[in-house]
Amino acid sequence: MSSNNPIGIFDSGIGGTSIWKEIHQLLPGENTIYLADSKNAPYGQKSKEEIIALSCKNTELLLAQNCKLIVVACNTATTNAIKELRAKYDVPFIGIEPAIKPAANQSKTATIGILATKGTLNSELFSRAVQTHHYVKIIEQIGHGLVPLIEEGKIVSAEMTALLEEYLKPMVDANIDYLVLGCTHYPYLIPQIKKIIPDHIQIIDSGQAVAKQTQNVLKKNNLLNSSDETKKQIFYTNSDSKVLKDILGFTENVYEKEF
Template identity: 75%
Template sequence: MTNDQPIGIFDSGIGGTSIWKAIHNLLPNEKTIYLADSKNAPYGQKSKEEIIALSMKNTDLLIEMNCKLIVVACNTATTNAIQELRAKYTVPFIGIEPAIKPAATHSKTQTIGILATKGTLNSELFNKTTEMYHDTKIVEQVGHGLVQLIENGDINSPEMTELLGSYLTPMIEANIDYLVLGCSHYPYLIPQIKKILPEHIQIIDSGEAVAKQTQNILKDKVGFSSAQSSSRSVGTIFYTNSNPKVLAEILENKYTVEERDF
């Protein structure tokens, strides 16, 4: 079964490009359309109703662009809106949740840390997931201010270093041996985080798991692209409703980024 329609991906900003990269690396022949809703970032501070409305707005645009599958590359949008999205639309959705399972399963100290947005940590879906691992101590930390700094291109700023230190130090003191990154923006902070964490603490994000799930849905439900080879930029479109410069830089200026109001 072949299907040359694109895969749609949306996030509250540029962070979901970490998910896009994982998908593109695994499925390089697939066309992709990426929406960075940076104008409305961060989603983590918004109400559930606002998050659902923004997620539907993004979905409507991707369906208008004929996407065969939509990846919600935002933890906050997944945990707050994916049930409503699946109920309203017929297109398959893939969500992104904090990778608690591998961390809890492999933890030797039975203590793991989760760095995520307020919207994710307060969600019903997140709380249901954590309840499954009552033998594991889960140290939760809201990453106040991190998304905004990333969106502003201030990944390596002194303010970022200071914030991360204040968030991670209590986790280190609590004896975590796994840190789960519960926001698709946060993988861009891994070099910074590694400078703070002791070497034995493993960092886990969701990119690879989402890419594999995307591959499974293409195989079982919607079909792969018929393309046999891909060029770096053909079939990849990035849209942002804010300053395109930061998104272009996070993509190492290898792809065209178009500014569009949505």
């Protein structure tokens, strides 16, 4: 495996670009290939078997592009499929799961909120994480409808505001002091969320931790890119590329592709 090979990243749509941005900021010397499986979003409503099948399909597409490491930039895919991916493919995988640990350890009210997909909250991995942090009260909320609105480019919309108010108000009333975003789409909602929750509630997502772990695994496997060649950041979506381009803030190397 060449250290010049790209990092592969996939998600059930555009949300994982929040992870790509953190990785690219920390590791600007790396090539990356991003797959937005928007056609099949959201993964959170699908069965475990469907999620594993989609995750294998995405992995194989990235391996065909000679990716040296794969970031599963989707909480639902990580919590439901990463065990199977690691068993099946001979490449390092970086997963992502809700940042319960820092929220639980830092909470002063011993009450934290988690906004995530049904697939993540119902997973065995999530259940184990909750049991580990039994000393805090965890208010769980499925973000029904949030991912489709983000995929449609309706981040700032009346529908989004109504859903966020419905989901967040009970958490505020329950006296949470940390809100964990358990889906990589949700960091794009932070400006909206901040208008609804009080200033003292801290919002946590997993982006920086995933970028750091990616760096650590590349170092450990001697896979950090040391080439002087111009780096490439390539993005593929199997849906309309406009929303992906809008959320990235640029249009170059963003392609529509059937997969």
